[in-house]
Amino acid sequence: MTLAIDAAAPGHLVAPRRSFVARWRDVVVLTRRNLVHITREPLQLSDVTVQPVLFTLLFIYVFGSGVPVHGGSYKDFAVAGLMLLNLTTSAMGTAVGLSSDLSTGAIDRFRTLPMWRSAVLVGRSVADVLSAALCLLIVAVTGLAIGWRTDAGWASVLAGFGVALLFAYAVSWGCACLGIVSKGPESAQGVGLIILFPMAIVSNAMVPTSGMPGWLQAIANWNPVSSVTAAARHLFGNPNPSAALHVWPMEHPVVAAVGWSVLLLGIFVPLASILYRRRTTG
Amino acid sequence: MIEVEGLTKRYGQTWALKGASFEVATGSVLGVLGPNGAGKTTAVRILTTLARPDGGRATVAGHDVVHEAAVVRRHIGVTAQDATLDDALTGRQNLVMVGELSGLRRPGAKARAVELLDRFDLSEAADRVMKGYSGGMRRRLDLAAGLVTRPPVLFLDEPTTGLDPASRASMWRIIRELVADGTTLLLTTQYLDEADELADRIAVIDHGRVIAEGTPGELKAATGGARLEVTLSEPHRDAVDALGPLVDGPVNVSHDGRRLRAPVRSGTGLATTVVRALDAAGILVDDVEVHQPSLDDVFFAVTGHETDPSPASERPAGLQMEVAPA
Numbered sequence: 001m002t003l004a005i006d007a008a009a010p011g012h013l014v015a016p017r018r019s020f021v022a023r024w025r026d027v028v029v030l031t032r033r034n035l036v037h038i039t040r041e042p043l044q045l046s047d048v049t050v051q052p053v054l055f056t057l058l059f060i061y062v063f064g065s066g067v068p069v070h071g072g073s074y075k076d077f078a079v080a081g082l083m084l085l086n087l088t089t090s091a092m093g094t095a096v097g098l099s100s101d102l103s104t105g106a107i108d109r110f111r112t113l114p115m116w117r118s119a120v121l122v123g124r125s126v127a128d129v130l131s132a133a134l135c136l137l138i139v140a141v142t143g144l145a146i147g148w149r150t151d152a153g154w155a156s157v158l159a160g161f162g163v164a165l166l167f168a169y170a171v172s173w174g175c176a177c178l179g180i181v182s183k184g185p186e187s188a189q190g191v192g193l194i195i196l197f198p199m200a201i202v203s204n205a206m207v208p209t210s211g212m213p214g215w216l217q218a219i220a221n222w223n224p225v226s227s228v229t230a231a232a233r234h235l236f237g238n239p240n241p242s243a244a245l246h247v248w249p250m251e252h253p254v255v256a257a258v259g260w261s262v263l264l265l266g267i268f269v270p271l272a273s274i275l276y277r278r279r280t281t282g
Numbered sequence: 283m284i285e286v287e288g289l290t291k292r293y294g295q296t297w298a299l300k301g302a303s304f305e306v307a308t309g310s311v312l313g314v315l316g317p318n319g320a321g322k323t324t325a326v327r328i329l330t331t332l333a334r335p336d337g338g339r340a341t342v343a344g345h346d347v348v349h350e351a352a353v354v355r356r357h358i359g360v361t362a363q364d365a366t367l368d369d370a371l372t373g374r375q376n377l378v379m380v381g382e383l384s385g386l387r388r389p390g391a392k393a394r395a396v397e398l399l400d401r402f403d404l405s406e407a408a409d410r411v412m413k414g415y416s417g418g419m420r421r422r423l424d425l426a427a428g429l430v431t432r433p434p435v436l437f438l439d440e441p442t443t444g445l446d447p448a449s450r451a452s453m454w455r456i457i458r459e460l461v462a463d464g465t466t467l468l469l470t471t472q473y474l475d476e477a478d479e480l481a482d483r484i485a486v487i488d489h490g491r492v493i494a495e496g497t498p499g500e501l502k503a504a505t506g507g508a509r510l511e512v513t514l515s516e517p518h519r520d521a522v523d524a525l526g527p528l529v530d531g532p533v534n535v536s537h538d539g540r541r542l543r544a545p546v547r548s549g550t551g552l553a554t555t556v557v558r559a560l561d562a563a564g565i566l567v568d569d570v571e572v573h574q575p576s577l578d579d580v581f582f583a584v585t586g587h588e589t590d591p592s593p594a595s596e597r598p599a600g601l602q603m604e605v606a607p608a
Contacts, residue, residue: 015356015385015431022385029382033368033375040370040411105366109427112330112360114352115383281334 015114023116030110030123031130037097038131044097047090048135056082056142059206067207072239079143080160080232081205084225086135087168088200092192094128094172098179099188102279111280121272125172132168136161151237160235163257167228170261171196173268180275204250205229208241221247224260231257283308283435283466284329288338290490291324298324300490301338306483311467313481313498315474315580321490322470323363326439329468330360342435356385359428362439366424367412373399373423374408377430384431391430398426402456418449425456436460438469442476454479474580478502486584494584504584505575510546512556514539515566524563528556546572 016022038044059082064074101107101120110120140148140161150157175192182188202216203209203225209217220226226242230253233240242250249256284306291299299321306312314322327333329340331351340347343357367376374395381391399408402422407415412423421441428436441457442450457480461467471477477484478498486494486501494501510529514521517539525533529544536542546552553570560567 014434017356018385026383029379033371033379036375037368037370104369105362105364106368108332108362108364109360109366109380110383111332112355112358112362113380113383114355114385119383 018114018116023119026116026119027123027126030119031126034097034124034127035130038093038127044093047093048086048131049138051090052082052086052135052138053142055086056139057146059085060146063206069208069239070241070244075143075146075148077208077233077239077241078206079139079148080164080236080238081203081229082143083136083139083164083232084167084203084205084229085200086139087132087164088171088196088225090131090135091128091168091171091175092189092196093131094124094175095179095182095188095192096185098124098176099182100185102180103184107280118273121176121276124176125169128172129165129169132165132172136164152235156235156237159254160232163228163231163235163254163261166261167224167257167264170264170268173272174264176272177268177275180272180279199223199225203229204242210241210245221245221250224257224264226250227253227256227260283310284312284340284342284468286325286329286338286340289325289328289335289340290337291321291328291333291335293324297490299328299335299338302487302490302492303338304485304492304495306466306468308466309464310482311461311469311480313477313484314468314470314487315472315477315484316470316487317472317581320487322487323439324490325487326360326362326437326468326470327364330358330362330437331355332362357433357435359431359433359436360439361421361424361428361441362437363443364439367420367427369413370411372409372411373404373415373419376412376423377426380427381430386431394430398429402426403452416449418445418452421445421449421453422456425453429460433465435466436468438467440470440472443472474501475574486580488581494580501580502575505579508546508575509573510542510544510552510556511569511571511573512542512560512567513569514542514560515568516540518563518565520563521560521565524559524565525556528552528559540568 018026038048056079060075060078064078067074069077107120111117150160152160175196178192178195179188182191202220203223204220205225209220209226212220221242227249230240230242230250232238234243234253240253242253245251249260286305287303289299289302290297302321302325304312304314314325316322324333328335329342329347331347331354334348342354345353345357347354368379371379377395377398378388378391381394382388386394395408399405402425404419404422404426407419412420415423425438425441428438438457442453445453454476457467457469461480469477469480481498483495483497484501485492494504496504510525512521512525521542522533522535525542525544529546531545533542533544552572556570557567
């Protein structure tokens, strides 16, 4: 691809029209840019590196002593839940990053360039999946180091990771919506915490739901985080006490987990595009 | 190259533009001059496809900014106060990113970044994160980003607001070089001397309308040029006679007889000449000032009132960011 010479002003160049390939190149450029951001912002970096290690150790050694798990050790039960806990809470980075891009004028700069406009959102979500994958890997390695083991074929274990990543991708689009509508990075962080933290905790991620009061149990069992956690436990061959519950998503965790993710993507991808267009057209 | 006709834009209850019209010929420089809140930034936002006008039309390089926004973006470079580069990236990473997003392949974008960093005296800071840049460095990098693809049309929104005099002078030098290679440039500014220095034509904008347009010479002629102000140690009856031959109109004497004012053609060494002449007449001088006409003088000449910037609260969100002095 070459730049065309502008007939009206010799010596000057008119940028080329965006081809299909060039659009994806824009996505790669912005993905790389967002990854650089994560490495430069200590808080975001610790969300995907230090926090997973810390949470894994804290939860397993502190809670592990007091939570009985039917059919296995708390350690084997908890790792899948810790993956989901970390993925869900670190998804806030999407909301904060996008909101700060919108408020600093970085997005205005992108909008004056002849790039593919949707690359801003797509590049953000691709970077999120990559950092989510890193986060998963760190939890898994920490788990392995302290004795977590899977009891399933490698394809099934990989599928477990896949289900978790798909969910992380869906949540990041939800957080993108939050980032676009919030006034600034601080409010994005505040609201994100209020939504994501209960979502991660009121689930079967860290404790079996059977001990919760009835109404809370109902919420927890239908929480998408529970479905994805149960699916990961099932696919890892780890203890999964939820399987004994007579609730549809707990009886069919993999279908429920994929279903929830697809549903969230179906809602939040178009919504984020609409909100983004509205926010940037004035 | 740029045509604007009856452009209107409203933010809530405030009309940012109330029917602005102007043109910029290919290869020329238009200075859009006006106080804060006059509508300069709004006009630039519309022309650079960042905002949609409520009425009127505008074309850049022959393409409508609303209906052919994507084509317009392929022709323009933008350096705007509220469209910033990325603080968390280095200067080099910023320029490479802008190059790639403008359609250059990575090696080409890298080569171009090296060229621009060198030209804008940023080679040393190239691999430092932009967060640590001074105001002047930021503006230079911003300007470099606007030039990555050698666009035929360039928009500079208040390129020197908030810069110290040295950074300002170096920015002027860079802009003059740009203009020499035939770039069509629209520049907004609050300073008459800046428009005078850089622009072929000036459009004075106030409350969303173009209230005067012409060459810098025409505009300055309208404002009456520079003004000499001399403060004497004590009143002296020969002072007016001594100044007479040096100035360009009647000498106005203050009540206490110590302050003398007169219009002058701003010439080099004028202050020296004035001091010598007064000294030769045995008159003691405390202070000599030559005032160049300011935006206020232009406004006074064109509208008969001083500049009247709208309060910040009337301006749309996102346009209130002032760049801190370097």
